[in-house]
Amino acid sequence: MCGIVGAVSERDVQGILLEGLRRLEYRGYDSAGMAVVNGSNQTQRAREVGKVAALADAVTAHPLEGHLGIAHTRWATHGVPSQVNAHPHMSGERLAIVHNGIIENYQELRDELKAEGFEFTSQTDTEVVAHLIEKHYRKLGKLYDAVKAAITRLRGAYALSVVHADEPDHMVVCREGSPLVVGVGIGENFIASDQLALLPVTDRFMFLEEGDIADIRRNSIEIHDREGTPVERDITRFEHGADSADKGEYRHFMLKEIYEQPKVIKATMEGRVTGSRVLEQALGTEAANLLDNVRHVQIIACGTSYHAGMVARYWIEELAGVPCSVEVASEFRYRKHVIQPDTLFLCISQSGETADTLAALRQAKKAGFRAALAICNVPGSSLVRESDLVIMTQAGPEIGVASTKAFTTQLTALLIFTLALARHNGLAEDKEAEIVKALHLVPGQVSDILALNAGIEEMSKAFMDKFHSLFLGRGSQFPVAMEGALKLKEISYIHAEAYPAGELKHGPLALVDSEMPVVTVAPNNDLVEKLKSNLEEVRARGGELFVFADKSAGVQEEEGIHVMQLPEVHEITAPIVYTVPLQLLSYHVAVLKGTDVDQPRNLAKSVTVE
Numbered sequence: 001m002c003g004i005v006g007a008v009s010e011r012d013v014q015g016i017l018l019e020g021l022r023r024l025e026y027r028g029y030d031s032a033g034m035a036v037v038n039g040s041n042q043t044q045r046a047r048e049v050g051k052v053a054a055l056a057d058a059v060t061a062h063p064l065e066g067h068l069g070i071a072h073t074r075w076a077t078h079g080v081p082s083q084v085n086a087h088p089h090m091s092g093e094r095l096a097i098v099h100n101g102i103i104e105n106y107q108e109l110r111d112e113l114k115a116e117g118f119e120f121t122s123q124t125d126t127e128v129v130a131h132l133i134e135k136h137y138r139k140l141g142k143l144y145d146a147v148k149a150a151i152t153r154l155r156g157a158y159a160l161s162v163v164h165a166d167e168p169d170h171m172v173v174c175r176e177g178s179p180l181v182v183g184v185g186i187g188e189n190f191i192a193s194d195q196l197a198l199l200p201v202t203d204r205f206m207f208l209e210e211g212d213i214a215d216i217r218r219n220s221i222e223i224h225d226r227e228g229t230p231v232e233r234d235i236t237r238f239e240h241g242a243d244s245a246d247k248g249e250y251r252h253f254m255l256k257e258i259y260e261q262p263k264v265i266k267a268t269m270e271g272r273v274t275g276s277r278v279l280e281q282a283l284g285t286e287a288a289n290l291l292d293n294v295r296h297v298q299i300i301a302c303g304t305s306y307h308a309g310m311v312a313r314y315w316i317e318e319l320a321g322v323p324c325s326v327e328v329a330s331e332f333r334y335r336k337h338v339i340q341p342d343t344l345f346l347c348i349s350q351s352g353e354t355a356d357t358l359a360a361l362r363q364a365k366k367a368g369f370r371a372a373l374a375i376c377n378v379p380g381s382s383l384v385r386e387s388d389l390v391i392m393t394q395a396g397p398e399i400g401v402a403s404t405k406a407f408t409t410q411l412t413a414l415l416i417f418t419l420a421l422a423r424h425n426g427l428a429e430d431k432e433a434e435i436v437k438a439l440h441l442v443p444g445q446v447s448d449i450l451a452l453n454a455g456i457e458e459m460s461k462a463f464m465d466k467f468h469s470l471f472l473g474r475g476s477q478f479p480v481a482m483e484g485a486l487k488l489k490e491i492s493y494i495h496a497e498a499y500p501a502g503e504l505k506h507g508p509l510a511l512v513d514s515e516m517p518v519v520t521v522a523p524n525n526d527l528v529e530k531l532k533s534n535l536e537e538v539r540a541r542g543g544e545l546f547v548f549a550d551k552s553a554g555v556q557e558e559e560g561i562h563v564m565q566l567p568e569v570h571e572i573t574a575p576i577v578y579t580v581p582l583q584l585l586s587y588h589v590a591v592l593k594g595t596d597v598d599q600p601r602n603l604a605k606s607v608t609v610e
């Protein structure tokens, strides 16, 4: 999603803005621009199509000099990537604005403002906000009051930064549904979508909260919350390097990445959902048109991403009522397949360079699929460049070879996609709201699971001397069981097999004895009673069960059944939450066995070979 950066300083801000944009380029790179209020109190603007380098060339040739400025790198949602649609947008010659997000009611506002005489030069939703603020500015005479009044009319998601040449000593910023951080300097202050943009100029940050509006000056930062109450937000210091290439306080990258999940799941939702709705344009300018015409979804992926695709199949068929097939890329690419008309090709890869997935995508593009959608974690990767639509997961760099946060953010992105598709296929508004609300609870629920770490570590001791294990799940928890088994195999080298619980008596039950631990995930859904019978089948054969169960599911700790009670979770979002204890279980088993957790034998990250 787009990146914004802003600065108010005693020094010239052009260089700060450009460097900030370079660092934000992973968030969008179809065009870039900046606006600077110069020494003669004029707003000057430069905008270029393409990467930040094109803007850098333009402003090197014709510098924008001044002490107050805002800048933007765009990933279009409304209006094609072009110079006129690039940010900053202006109303008149003096007010400029950058925006990250989507204004859902932009058409209604645009009609209204047009009728009042405002002239539009772009197709974006953002320009509407520029004119709306200008309209209030003419009445109220203060930029802060104008922004405050204007945002009461906005529906959707936004982070905004606004400057006006009549008030050359400050910018006004606000956020609702899209990220915004204030960088605190000495005699200068900054704002950006992501603190990484500002690391060359400060290491002190204030994270604005939903509904906050802030007045940013060289020597002051004044913040009001949604109710208009003055508030202080804590200043946190960025630990250099702690965020990605450094394990920080953690013993392994994998553990650090497991613990990052609440934050990155939230980041993957940002700008894509409101409190009760999915913003489908966050999937791209062409999303609405495309989703209207999708009659079938073909998911292709490898490894952990394949398991994410398998969960999505349950969601897509249940919520959107659209048939969905899932296949591993290395199989799909080497067989003849029949393509149903109007099939969306959906490929999932953490790195965006997975050789088999890429090859399948390239084939698919020739084979007559309606369009290709990629779910990916690495901006600028081949998969991202070659797909028609992209949903970036915001997991950040994943260093541990065994994927953890990439998986749960893929699930988050897939659920958002499913809801957008489902809306085009008749999903009721209240059902969408129920699921979006449940999705908002996921980061907190994952934190609750992380708090159970010590108990899971204790449980892991029972696996240390075992050679085999079974993982069981039903419905959308079956792929979660598969992912749990894969984690255990990858890092502890214990043979683990996943089965749909109902398949147990069709073969694998023959393997069950006291040497074969059986791990089961049991959320409280309509399959839980059936699952309980499956557990009895195991117990009757002397098998030892390790059950991760919703505390309201009624699974009791007994001889041979170890139960870890988990918080109550909505049935649809349960696969995201239930993955986490299985990650922790594998992690602790691997640590006890002394394997190389982050770089397990024979494996590599980003599988760029067949």
Ligand code: HGA
Pocket (backbone or CB within 6 Å): 001, 002, 003, 028, 074, 075, 076, 077, 078, 079, 085, 099, 100, 101, 102, 103, 124, 125, 126
């Ligand atoms: N809706 C605005 C901003 C898009 C955005 O935030 N993308 O990530 C536009 O289309 O310009």
